Amino acid sequence: MKKLLFILSLFVALSCNNEVKLQQPVKETKQEIAIDPFLYPLIKEFVREAVERGKGLEITRLDSIGLKTIHVLPDSEMMGNLGYYSKEKGEIALNDFLYNDWLMLRTVLFHELFHALGIEHCDELGVHIMCAVKPRNFTYAYYLDPEVWEPLLDREFNKL
Numbered sequence: 250m251k252k253l254l255f256i257l258s259l260f261v262a263l264s265c266n267n268e269v270k271l272q273q274p275v276k277e278t279k280q281e282i283a284i285d286p287f288l289y290p291l292i293k294e295f296v297r298e299a300v301e302r303g304k305g306l307e308i309t310r311l312d313s314i315g316l317k318t319i320h321v322l323p324d325s326e327m328m329g330n331l332g333y334y335s336k337e338k339g340e341i342a343l344n345d346f347l348y349n350d351w352l353m354l355r356t357v358l359f360h361e362l363f364h365a366l367g368i369e370h371c372d373e374l375g376v377h378i379m380c381a382v383k384p385r386n387f388t389y390a391y392y393l394d395p396e397v398w399e400p401l402l403d404r405e406f407n408k409l
């Protein structure tokens with residue numbers, strides 16, 4: 250019984266301790282980055298791919314590369330663009346048209362995230378993630394195959 254009381258009092262003490270901690274103001278060390286919740290799983294995937302390649306990128310640290318917003322805008326506001334990255338605004342915007350195709354959405358989001366990390370377009374026409382112009386017979390379904398997709402990710406992450 251004594252032992253139980255001791256454990257109980259310890260529990261109470263610990264709970265009180267937690268309460269005290271919770272009452273302390275949370276220190277604001279960095280600015281929150283606003284991410285459209287629908288994009289969160291894909292951004293987590295991007296971060297995981299980065300970490301797997303030894304790049305210590307965390308979602309919470311995307312603001313350290315100057316990003317403040319990653320969001321989706323209606324087609325009417327995107328003026329024909331699938332996506333863009335604005336360094337000045339710290340913004341990635343994606344065309345809501347992309348919600349029709351998960352592979353396109355992933356590719357364009359990753360493309361813009363690579364821009365935010367400082368990677369430029371590839372000069373030539375090609376299937377690479379950073380090629381703005383794709384070959385005529387290109388389909389995003391090509392990226393469904395991990396044997397295709399993984400080396401394409403390697404190519405861009407290796408530039409970081």
Ligand SMILES: [Zn+2]
Nearest residue numbers: 360364370381
């Ligand atoms: Zn681009």
